Amino acid sequence: MELSEQEVLRYARHIVLPQIGGVGQRTLKGASALVVGAGGLGSPAIYYLAAAGIGALHIVDNDVVDRTNLHRQILYRMAELGEPKAQTARRRVEAINPHVSVQATRCRVDDTNVEGLVRGCSVVLDGSDTAGTKFLLNRACVAASVPLIYAGVIRFEGQVTTIAPGVGPCLQCLFADPEAFDRDPLETCSQAGVLGAVAGQIGSLQAIEALKILLGVGDPLIGRMLVVDALDNRFRTVPFIQRPECPVCGSESGE
Amino acid sequence: MNKEVQIHQHLHLVGHKCPMNFVYTKLKLEEMRDGEVLEVVVSTGEPARNVPRSVIAEGHKVLEEGTLGEHYRIRIRKVGE
Numbered sequence: 472m473e474l475s476e477q478e479v480l481r482y483a484r485h486i487v488l489p490q491i492g493g494v495g496q497r498t499l500k501g502a503s504a505l506v507v508g509a510g511g512l513g514s515p516a517i518y519y520l521a522a523a524g525i526g527a528l529h530i531v532d533n534d535v536v537d538r539t540n541l542h543r544q545i546l547y548r549m550a551e552l553g554e555p556k557a558q559t560a561r562r563r564v565e566a567i568n569p570h571v572s573v574q575a576t577r578c579r580v581d582d583t584n585v586e587g588l589v590r591g592c593s594v595v596l597d598g599s600d601t602a603g604t605k606f607l608l609n610r611a612c613v614a615a616s617v618p619l620i621y622a623g624v625i626r627f628e629g630q631v632t633t634i635a636p637g638v639g640p641c642l643q644c645l646f647a648d649p650e651a652f653d654r655d656p657l658e659t660c661s662q663a664g665v666l667g668a669v670a671g672q673i674g675s676l677q678a679i680e681a682l683k684i685l686l687g688v689g690d691p692l693i694g695r696m697l698v699v700d701a702l703d704n705r706f707r708t709v710p711f712i713q714r715p716e717c718p719v720c721g722s723e724s725g726e
Numbered sequence: 727m728n729k730e731v732q733i734h735q736h737l738h739l740v741g742h743k744c745p746m747n748f749v750y751t752k753l754k755l756e757e758m759r760d761g762e763v764l765e766v767v768v769s770t771g772e773p774a775r776n777v778p779r780s781v782i783a784e785g786h787k788v789l790e791e792g793t794l795g796e797h798y799r800i801r802i803r804k805v806g807e
């Protein structure tokens with residue numbers, strides 16, 4: 472994975488970082504990320520992964536751009552109302568960074584396609600807004616041994632954690648009962664309000680986690696849930712452990 | 727007394743502004759082996775001050791530096807890997 476002269480210029484401020492260098496930048500170029508959901512979380516995550524020079528980016532979203540999205544989904548423009556988000560996001564990425572190979576798929580992620588979407592990725596970012604998709608991605612990523620950057624956002628609050636299969640606990644170690652999850656603090660954005668900039672902040676944190684995981688630097692949020700309360704500017708990390716009886720990743724889960 | 731050091735690689739970076747002069751220096755150093763010497767020629771002024779400082783911050787050793795005609799020459803020993 473060599474960097475062209477244009478790429479060296481583009482990524483100069485990355486390359487000067489001791490934690491990245493030319494070696495790390497080439498690692499990013501050789502990496503691929505799947506972003507599920509190109510909405511409030513996916514917008515900044517996609518922007519930053521694209522700008523950071525990830526080699527391949529796969530954007531999956533089933534929706535079209537709606538006027539009520541525009542206060543937080545900063546990928547989209549007025550002129551794109553009604554257009555599919557995945558393809559629109561792809562055009563935006565191509566305009567930002569032609570060195571990224573970007574694929575867009577308009578579909579709902581479900582049992583039938585999740586394995587194929589996750590397989591072979593270097594990292595997956597969860598920008599979805601339904602509990603079902605979140606637990607489905609968790610299961611598929613653990614099964615395929617692909618790191619997953621989970622996030623959720625509601626009102627003025629956000630959560631981020633990194634699921635590193637084989638290294639730390641999974642989402643279901645933390646939320647033992649997926650059925651109860653929808654009644655948890657993280658309702659879906661369509662029902663409750665959300666400050667757009669909070670989605671931007673949390674999506675950016677997801678991009679940072681993904682890049683750290685790919686580069687193997689820093690201390691990712693493995694076994695720790697970062698909980699952000701933007702109203703009073705409180706950042707807490709809540710540790711959680713792997714449950715041996717976890718049906719997804721536990722050693723007593725039967726396999 | 728300065729016995730001539732063996733130069734393994736050379737970069738002429740006169741005219742390159744910060745941070746690109748350091749970026750090219752760093753990329754070249756990454757390709758080199760531990761103990762090898764890179765000679766870099768940069769413009770005087772800001773690049774002459776910044777490149778040695780950045781190279782040292784990355785753990786390499788500046789063997790010698792100084793003006794060379796109207797430019798500035800830095801000789802760096804790679805440390806690591």
Ligand SMILES: [Zn+2]
Pocket residue numbers: 640641642643644645713714717718719720721
């Ligand atoms: Zn688990």
